[in-house]
Amino acid sequence: MPNSPEFDALVADGFSTYALRVGGLVEAPRVFSYAELKAMPSQEQITTHFCIQGWSGVAKWGGVPMRHILELVRPKPEARYAVFYSLADGSDGGRYYDVHRISNMRHELTILAYEMNGAPVSVLHGAPLRLRCENELGFKMVKWIAAIEFVSDFADLGAGQGGYNEDHEFYGYRMPI
Ligand SMILES: Nc1nc2c(c(=O)[nH]1)N[C@H]1C(S)=C(S)[C@@H](COP(=O)(O)O)O[C@H]1N2
Numbered sequence: 001m002p003n004s005p006e007f008d009a010l011v012a013d014g015f016s017t018y019a020l021r022v023g024g025l026v027e028a029p030r031v032f033s034y035a036e037l038k039a040m041p042s043q044e045q046i047t048t049h050f051c052i053q054g055w056s057g058v059a060k061w062g063g064v065p066m067r068h069i070l071e072l073v074r075p076k077p078e079a080r081y082a083v084f085y086s087l088a089d090g091s092d093g094g095r096y097y098d099v100h101r102i103s104n105m106r107h108e109l110t111i112l113a114y115e116m117n118g119a120p121v122s123v124l125h126g127a128p129l130r131l132r133c134e135n136e137l138g139f140k141m142v143k144w145i146a147a148i149e150f151v152s153d154f155a156d157l158g159a160g161q162g163g164y165n166e167d168h169e170f171y172g173y174r175m176p177i
C-alpha cells in the first residue's frame with residue numbers, strides 16, 4: 001500500500017489534486033489531472049484477474065483505454081516499452097514498477113481503471129488509477145499509478161528484469177496468461 005503523507009493528502013481531498021505524468025520517448029509529454037482522465041473516452045469490461053500465486057477473481061472495471069493515451073502523447077518510433085511507476089513501494093522496499101510491451105498497450109482491453117464494480121476504485125484495489133492489462137498476470141497490473149514512461153529498453157531500471165516482481169521474485173518478463 002502507498003505509505004506517504006503525499007498519498008494521505010490525495011485520499012483526503014478525494015484525489016482532486018492527483019496528476020498522472022506521461023513522458024519519456026513521446027512527441028507530447030503530458031500531465032493529466034484526475035478530472036481530465038475521467039472526462040476522456042471510457043470503457044467497461046468484466047474480466048477474470050489471475051494472480052501467479054494461484055488465486056483469481058472477477059470484477060467489472062471502468063476507465064480510459066490506454067490506446068487513447070497513446071494517441072495523445074504519440075510515442076516515438078524508438079519507444080518499445082511502457083513503464084508504469086507506482087506511488088507505493090514493493091514489499092521488499094524500493095518503488096513498485098512494471099514494464100509492458102508497447103504493442104500490448106494498444107490492446108482493446110488495456111485500460112487505466114478508475115472504477116471497479118460500478119464505483120470508484122478503492123484504495124485497496126489501486127485508487128486513484130490502476131492498470132488493467134487483461135492478457136497479463138496480476139503482478140504486471142500496477143496499482144496507484146504515479147507515472148508512465150516510454151522507453152526503448154529496461155535494462156537500466158531496477159535490477160533490469162522488467163518489473164518489481166521480475167527483479168525480486170524471479171518471475172519472467174514474458175509471462176502472459
Ligand atoms: N503498486 C503495486 N501494484 C500491484 C501490486 C503491488 O504489490 N504493488 N501487486 C500486484 C499483484 S501481485 C496483484 S495479483 C494485483 C492484485 O490486485 P487487487 O488488489 O486489485 O486484487 O495487484 C498488482 N499490482
Ligand SMILES: [Mo]
Binds near residue numbers: 051052053138139
Ligand atoms: Mo499477484
